[in-house]
Amino acid sequence: DGGITQSPxxxxxxxxxxxxxxxxxxxxxxxxxxxxxxxxQGLRLIYYSQIVNDFQKGDIAEGYSVSxxxxxxxxLTVTSAQKNPTAFYLCASSISGVEVVxxxxxxGTRLTVV
Amino acid sequence: xxxVTQPDIHITVSEGASLELRCNYSxxxxxxxxxxxxxxxxxxxxxxxxxxxxTLVQGIKGFEAExxxxxxxxxxxxxxxxxxxxxxxxxxxxxxxNTGKLIFGxxxxxxxxx
Numbered sequence: 220d221g222g223i224t225q226s227p228x229x230x231x232x233x234x235x236x237x238x239x240x241x242x243x244x245x246x247x248x249x250x251x252x253x254x255x256x257x258x259x260q261g262l263r264l265i266y267y268s269q270i271v272n273d274f275q276k277g278d279i280a281e282g283y284s285v286s287x288x289x290x291x292x293x294x295l296t297v298t299s300a301q302k303n304p305t306a307f308y309l310c311a312s313s314i315s316g317v318e319v320v321x322x323x324x325x326x327g328t329r330l331t332v333v
Numbered sequence: 334x335x336x337v338t339q340p341d342i343h344i345t346v347s348e349g350a351s352l353e354l355r356c357n358y359s360x361x362x363x364x365x366x367x368x369x370x371x372x373x374x375x376x377x378x379x380x381x382x383x384x385x386x387x388t389l390v391q392g393i394k395g396f397e398a399e400x401x402x403x404x405x406x407x408x409x410x411x412x413x414x415x416x417x418x419x420x421x422x423x424x425x426x427x428x429x430x431n432t433g434k435l436i437f438g439x440x441x442x443x444x445x446x447x
Contacts, residue, residue, distance in 0.1 A: 324376035
């Protein structure tokens with residue numbers, strides 16, 4: 220079955236460390252997205268990529284980095300510059316173009332700074 | 334400012350009662366409109382979407398939503414709520430002419446009383 224896989228489900232990070240969250244999709248979708256979810260704030264866009272080797276900053280990109288070397292993969296690195304990284308991170312994908320059918324979401328990674 | 338607003342942060346209804354979750358948007362042209370549902374610790378699942386045409390759209394799990402251009406609203410409804418509907422619900426839009434980025438409301442948490 221096609222879908223999006225996020226790993227790990229839970230991640231603990233010490234202050235000052237970089238960590239990388241994995242997102243893989245086998246839906247053959249062109250576009251991929253990373254959102255951060257905090258209680259009471261909905262989902263906020265971190266980065267998105269509409270094609271391989273290209274990506275754009277979203278609304279809260281500071282302290283994060285991404286790469287898009289393969290169509291099926293869009294890893295997110297939370298760097299030590301991110302002041303408050305504890306959150307639930309969601310990856311999504313969609314077909315790109317005029318016909319928007321909504322996103323398919325992964326099951327998320329909960330990151331906790333210890 | 335362009336935004337998506339879900340006025341109700343938390344709603345409690347009795348099982349079997351009807352439900353309406355509100356969503357308002359402030360974009361000049363009619364955007365693409367979506368409702369998603371999220372169970373605790375999980376990703377988001379698409380309930381329904383509206384692009385054009387009939388303003389009453391049917392979705393999964395017995396949900397429907399009505400687009401009202403004059404009120405810039407896209408409210409989600411269900412005639413009879415089940416205990417399994419307890420979850421967080423997000424309204425989202427893709428502004429027309431946008432690159433396909435989904436913009437989310439803050440979410441409404443639904444609690445169902447037995």
